[in-house]
Amino acid sequence: MTMNKIEATTADAYKLIHDGVLALARAERQGIRIDLEYCEKKKHHLTRQINRLQKKIQDTKFYRRWEHIYGAKTNVYSNHQLSNLLYRHMKIEPMKTTVTGRGSTDEEALNRIDVPELKLILQMRKLSKVRDTYLDAFTREQHDGYIHPSFNLHTVRTFRSSSDRPNFQNIPIRDKESMRICRRALLPRPGHQLMEMDFSALEVHIAACYCKDPVLIHYLKDKNSDMHLDMAKQIFMFDELDRKIPIHAVLRQAAKNGFVFPQFYGDYYGNNSLYLSDWVKLPQEGRWKKGMGLLLPDGDYTSDHFINHGIKSFDDFTEHLKQVEDDFWNRRFKAYHKWRLNQVNQYRKKGYLKMFTGFTCSGTMRRNEIMNYPIQGSAFHCLLFTFIRLDEIMREEKWDSKLIGQIHDCIVVDAHPDEIDHVEETARKIIKEELPAKWKWIIIPLDISVDRYEVDSPWVIK
């Protein structure tokens, strides 16, 4: 068989890293402006809130029981102590254990225990996370009002990037309150505005480039098709769903986060079943009774709907998802499945994996790692190339706008308002023209979505 010469070499990979390091170093030197005064004020404010919560906890019977065991060593931040208190002294059955076999005290576990004081502990954890991991890091790492996060290209097994001091790649966004508090601290330069350019579903597009699964390609190319909605129909057994209707969109979201993505990462129906039954608020033991769970599009409760379709318990639901999974890989995405099996076989034969971008993954890998590394790495390399080219053009054309960071599939720009349209156009051109010209293996058009923040306003989503 003749080699289809679309794959890059190790030398190409080296060049990408070399150019990438330089481009990222320039972004590091620019830095991100922070609102120091806000950070200090907010830290004080959070400290007062945390202290109030701590006092409230210390005023309870629960705390006195804790103190009875640990005396002067009692510490409400100690999960070790909390675990002993709940699972040894109070003899509560742990819902799950940590890797070392202790009863877990994470958010999910605490939420299942009917002790009101645990809500206060969780609230304290959330506030101290924001204060200690983010605001405190910003003020500690800042110099003249700018932080300069490092972007590393030499630390990650998949040849993705990482970021540290401070980590720019894990600033809260999902939780609205944490997002507001942390991102309020990050500002554009005076007269500028922040903008983000996100690749849309980048990893899935790259996965499709690797496996060339016609069904997956169709889902990505055809705007009228919707993979997550189709999976929601199958999982929740509806003939028709419309993503524009809120409750339908909720089921779509559940299918996406509770089935499709985990499956792509190598998860299996057993975990999907736990996640999804929890999502629709149905119990994981016993027979389901009428009137349980969320209200569904057809006006029935989830349990009624499922019972009508022959699913009468959590075990039935798990069995259903087992069939959905089987259909997912052996019918719907059978070419993707075949590619995954082939990846594993190739690795077993050769002892390493080669990415389309020229990188070699070697060392011992588990099955899921084998299937994920090339996709994750190559996806990031699309971003890195775009970042390098933007940086070059920015310097050539002497933009006042500055690249300031990158979050795996998203580029963050501190943009001058007069240039912002041009920045976006330039990025689109790179992605639509240069990238597929450089890498012929990109057989599905990539796209970006752009978010613009207001002039002189922080990085807060309305």
Place this chain on the structure above:
DNA sequence: GGAACTCGCCAC
């Protein structure tokens, strides 16, 4: 008193 580990939790 510091290194290494555990746990939890933030992002993609």
Place this chain on the structure above:
DNA sequence: AAACGTGGCGAGTTCC
């Protein structure tokens, strides 16, 4: 048979 990929980081704990 088993079963979710990649990171960084802070606080608590344990080890030396």
